[in-house]
Amino acid sequence: MRFVDEFREPELISKTADEIRRLAGTERHYRMMEVCGGHTHAIYRFGLKDILPDNIELIHGPGCPVCVLPMGRIDDGLAIAQEPDVIFAAFGDMMRVPGTQGSPLELKARGMDVRIVYSPSDALKLARLNPDKHIMFFAIGFETTAPSTALTMMRAKAEGVRNFSVFCNHVTIIPAIRAILDSPDMRLDAFIGPGHVSTVIGCRPYEWIAQNERKPIVVSGFEPLDMLQSIVMLLRQLKAGEAKVENQYKRVVPWEGNRAALKAMAEVFQLRPYFEWRGLGFISQSALRINDKYAEWDAEQRFSVPGIRVTDPKAAQCGEVLKGVLKPHQCKLFGRECTPEHPIGALMVSSEGSCAAYYNYEHRKAAMVGLGSIA
Numbered sequence: 604m605r606f607v608d609e610f611r612e613p614e615l616i617s618k619t620a621d622e623i624r625r626l627a628g629t630e631r632h633y634r635m636m637e638v639c640g641g642h643t644h645a646i647y648r649f650g651l652k653d654i655l656p657d658n659i660e661l662i663h664g665p666g667c668p669v670c671v672l673p674m675g676r677i678d679d680g681l682a683i684a685q686e687p688d689v690i691f692a693a694f695g696d697m698m699r700v701p702g703t704q705g706s707p708l709e710l711k712a713r714g715m716d717v718r719i720v721y722s723p724s725d726a727l728k729l730a731r732l733n734p735d736k737h738i739m740f741f742a743i744g745f746e747t748t749a750p751s752t753a754l755t756m757m758r759a760k761a762e763g764v765r766n767f768s769v770f771c772n773h774v775t776i777i778p779a780i781r782a783i784l785d786s787p788d789m790r791l792d793a794f795i796g797p798g799h800v801s802t803v804i805g806c807r808p809y810e811w812i813a814q815n816e817r818k819p820i821v822v823s824g825f826e827p828l829d830m831l832q833s834i835v836m837l838l839r840q841l842k843a844g845e846a847k848v849e850n851q852y853k854r855v856v857p858w859e860g861n862r863a864a865l866k867a868m869a870e871v872f873q874l875r876p877y878f879e880w881r882g883l884g885f886i887s888q889s890a891l892r893i894n895d896k897y898a899e900w901d902a903e904q905r906f907s908v909p910g911i912r913v914t915d916p917k918a919a920q921c922g923e924v925l926k927g928v929l930k931p932h933q934c935k936l937f938g939r940e941c942t943p944e945h946p947i948g949a950l951m952v953s954s955e956g957s958c959a960a961y962y963n964y965e966h967r968k969a970a971m972v973g974l975g976s977i978a
């Protein structure tokens with residue numbers, strides 16, 4: 604398949620891994636953060652960690668939108684869904700994320716009307732098909748998914764569909780990176796920049812990381828060769844004492860971003876003064892709210908929202924894992940109380956969550972080796 608096979612070419616992968624070993628040498632340790640949960644997933648899925656030299660450490664960043672959502676927002680969304688005639692619609696990723704009263708799927712089992720949708724426009728379709736119900740779409744994601752929410756709201760307004768609203772949990776990536784860099788316990792040399800978000804925002808918003816923080820950043824694709832090439836590019840910068848933004852994922856990411864998507868977001872959203880992130884606390888101007896022109900389609904303005912604040916279970920170390928301070932398996936609950944079948948934190952639920960990725964690839968692989976299995 605074009606754009607896949609050539610980025611999984613074994614010989615090229617092997618040559619690029621050799622180049623990484625040559626550039627990395629042995630004299631120093633490199634700590635690189637992959638911001639995006641999709642990259643974390645690719646690292647474990649393709650076993651990239653196993654072909655990197657020991658002195659290159661990959662730190663998992665906060666780029667999994669389900670993982671960074673605090674439990675209180677899930678409870679708030681589910682509280683609205685308990686209003687009469689409300690249908691709770693969300694992406695499949697959200698369905699098993701625990702709130703204090705259970706996950707959306709568990710509440711569905713107890714009688715709540717919960718539907719999985721594949722896009723916000725599917726939720727709008729549900730509203731057209733169910734005029735006697737109110738469809739509340741639980742919107743989540745970085746700038747990657749925010750434009751499709753915005754376009755759907757514009758369509759709802761244009762068509763006058765009034766039994767549809769959005770509970771907006773969209774967040775923005777740059778303030779999260781800033782919070783990571785401001786964290787006193789975080790020491791990083793470079794960033795593997797997010798591929799999906801950058802298709803919308805482009806590469807320019809990362810320039811301050813290079814200029815002010817003197818950290819190289821390479822926006823990367825998701826195939827094995829993409830990620831290895833990005834590591835080569837970062838090592839070359841670090842060896843030359845440079846810090847700049849580079850775009851390895853040019854086949855998808857335009858330097859200036861997607862103007863039409865940015866315009867749709869500007870039409871519907873405005874920045875919240877602050878927003879709570881799981882593990883990172885309150886970060887100013889880090890999330891989007893629906894502006895007053897679209898108040899009628901804003902679930903937070905249409906319904907009374909309890910504004911629940913919940914702390915994670917004491918032993919759960921999701922915050923430390925999200926900040927990259929701990930590796931997933933270093934959490935006390937990993938693989939025992941917390942597994943993909945019985946998740947305690949969202950990082951064990953989402954396909955982009957580092958705990959789920961680590962469990963599904965590394966932990967199971969280690970278990971099989973232990974059992975002598977060749978399956």
Ligand code: SF4
Pocket residue numbers: 918919920921922924931934935936937938941942946947948949950951958
């Ligand atoms: S193992 Fe579970 S509780 Fe621990 S950090 Fe991961 S998701 Fe959170």
